[in-house]
Amino acid sequence: MNHAKIIGTGSYLPKTILTNKDLESRLDTTDEWIVSRTGIKERHIAGPDEKTSDLSYEAALGAIASANISPSDIDLIILATTTPDKIFPSTACTVQARLGIKECPAFDVQAVCTGFVYALTIAEKFIKTNSAKNVLVIGADRMSSITDYDDRSNAILWGDGAGAVILSASNEVGIISTHIHASGNYEELLHVPRHDKASHIADTIEMKGNQVFKIAVNTLDRIVDETLENSGITKSEIDWLVPHQANIRILEATAKKLDMSMDKVIVTIDRHGNTSAASIPLALDEGVRSGKIIKNQIILMEAFGGGFTWGSALVKY
């Protein structure tokens, strides 16, 4: 039982939808600009009382049900988020309490848009060292809580949501390889600065989008090479690309690098926007539930985000 396999997926999106038309009415932007520059048409926005733990809990229920296990079978919770409910306790602990799971370790991981890949990587290490058998891995973000809706270059991008998987010890190959990196040298290009409370300035995302875009495309190019070289898997063996959804043009660049047609890419950005740590597990769950992704297929997940952080996970589903 020394492999780590995804045995269940789940996801949750808040009910309220913010369309490009809605944004047109309050910002100097157009649906045409947003769709052509990002691929986004709409995004889901959490209600005022809907916290990251609420989104996570719903996604977790879906993953637990599809894995056909009960919450008490879970012996570790890792939750990737940049928008925790509170400074402490971790949102993972809040989710653990809501699920009624007793005393299993639970912690948050903060790697912004790469958070889910980081969490999955850590979960695999716990399983491979016999330290856990059933890990609940969640990616959840409430990006609307750190978005400046007066800043047209940011307001259009972000959405809220959560996705989850159950990663379990298995005799069958599941995760083939994981690769994670960080470089803290680019902080000023993408960050949420902390302002003094007395300044009354909200802590919201600041991004030099164009510069981030170029570095993201080049870095994802390199992580694809690294993943293929280390795993011994060829481009043609990959059935699905399940990428972090930041910009359709970034997705297209990665698909091109893989010699893959876009119909082999799970695309959710048009309806979800960029949901940060949630975007990969949301896309994975959609791919599975729609019947596109089926057992034993090879999936490449990759992400790039604030930090900068980046990474990939190659998985036999």
Ligand code: COA
């Ligand atoms: N509507 C209309 N015009 C807009 C706009 C909007 N919502 N937002 C920006 N613009 C304008 C800019 O002001 C600029 O105008 P100017 O030429 O008169 O100065 C022009 O559009 C081009 O801006 P630029 O920032 O160069 O656009 P872009 O093509 O790079 O697209 C992003 C902007 C943010 C969509 C794109 O850079 C991006 O997706 N970046 C990477 C995001 C990412 O990967 N993040 C990290 C991982 S989460």
